[in-house]
Amino acid sequence: MAIVAGRLALAPRPLALALLPLTLYAYLPLRWAAVNDEPMGWGRFFGWITGSQFQDALQLWAWWRDPTRYAVVGRLFVAEWTWLGLTVALLGLGWLAWHNWRWAAVLATTWAGYTFYCLNYYVPDLAVFLLPAHLIIALCIGAGLIAVSVSASQLISPSAPLLLRSPAPLLPLALFPLLLWHTAALWPSIDRSQNWALAEWGTAVLAQPLAQNGVILADSEKIAPLFYLQQAEGLRPDLAISVQPDEAAYRAQLTAALEAGRTVYLARYLPGLEGAYYLRSAGPLTEVGTAPLTSLPPTAEPRAQTVAEGIQLVGIELEPASAGVAGHTAVTFYWQAKTPLPETWHIYVRWAGGSPINPAGQHPAHNYYPTTAWKDGEIVADYHLLPHPYPPVATADIQIAFAPPFSQALAWQTVATVDLPAVPPTLPHGRPVRITAEGGAWLDEVSWPPQLRPQAGLSPPVLTAMA
Secondary structure, eight states: OHHHHSSOOOOHHHHHHHHGGGGGGGHHHHHHHHHHSSOOHHHHHHHHHHTGGGGGGBOTTHHHHOTHHHHHHHHHHHHHHHHHHHHHHHHHHHHHHHHOHHHHHHHHHHHHHHHHHHHHBOOTTHHHHTHHHHHHHHHHHHHHHHHHHHHHHTTSOTTSOHHHHSOGGGHHHHHHHHHHHHHHHHHHHHOOTTOOHHHHHHHHHHTSOOOTTOEEEEOTTTHHHHHHHHHHHOOOTTSEEEEOSSHHHHHHHHHHHHHTTOOEEEESOOOSOBTTBEEEEETTEEEEESSOBOSOOTTSEEEEEEEETTEEEEEEEEESSOSSSTTEEEEEEEEEESSOOOSOOEEEEEETTSOOSSTTOBOHHHHTOOGGGOOTTOEEEEEEEEEOOSSOOSEEEEEEEEEOTTOSOOOOEEEEEEEOOOOOOOOGGGOOOOEEOTTSOEEEEEEOOSOOOTTOOOOOOEEEEEO
16 A cells, blocks of 8 residues: 555545455454364464465475476466466556556565465465465456557547557457456356365264374375365364475374374385384375284284285175265275285285286385285275276176285185176266277277377377277
8 A cells, every 4th residue: 555655545434445345353262162172272373364284385495496497387377378378468567657657566576476475385385375466467467468459549549540559458358368268168167066085085084983183194185185174074074184395204103192002004105114004004194003903803804814825815894885085985894914925025905807907016005015014913905996898788797816016927816706886888987988899899999199290190099998
């Protein structure tokens, strides 16, 4: 206000209008009390409106120490506006500065502030925090278009009609069809109304029988659904859910929580824990324990099947339709080492007759826990997701194989038969059926090379079929 008006104006009416949007924050203590049955308090309120739980992601010297941040933020601007649009915006800012330098200074300063913040803020959804800067660019582009129209009108004869000599009022009308066409073309790519995958995943995670007052260490993607569902929907308020800026901070929090006797779950990869701790799957999470699991949970179906030398399947839990990931079956195996295992074995999982879900195999417990780290007699919970087979079938067998890394020959064993939910016979990813061949082979996709040299012949297409 001081820049625009030339002085600091504190008249009651303008000040009240400026502060009116802040009343939206009054919803926070109301919602908190409704969900948690306790007052929010000034400390929590201030922490929420300042985003204190994400303060470690703000590195105030990144603009100086990390030059790649300029490329990251710059790409976001160019992707939205192109170089032509940014050039018009710069022209508009210059035109505005020529006519009203105070307004130009306010816009430029505000844009620089939001951009500087994003240069120093390390989060995956950085584009969200650039929205105010994009709005200012849009205003400057409007000013640039007016500058072009005004300059063009000066070249028109004074005897021409008024609208030709002053075309600025026609700009919104002329640009509206283009804006409408662009919006219609862009809408399918930005429509998120049906994208509930992370919310479903978070709901399924918090619905598990996790230990009371446990700690979940998440990454910057998984923290969003977990933290939102806990704070806004009141799911598992006893859990401490957090994200840390680096591996050292995660290790420090892990150690502190375990020393305090709390159970720690990982929703991200944290290397180097095998050998020092007992690791096992807790659904999609990985539990870090200070003592081995020696008995099956009551939800597991007991088994006694030798699957590899020294390894026995002692239990299994099946979820034919996973609550966390649509179109998948969730299975938790419970392995037990009867003797110390001197070599590393990978676990391979598939539907009978199909390909392994992970062709390279992996360590049990979300690829965390090599078999050489297992203790004698320890039970290791190992969670896997299998996409439902296609074409749909009523029942399917789950097969597993243990083998050393890079093994070509796998000795598959059937460990469970699953009654799969009935689903409409649609192709994966919504691709249409082009050809149905005898024997049940469906042509699924046809693709050509995306680029060809000039004058080069078209190479044969790649056909992808599903049997």
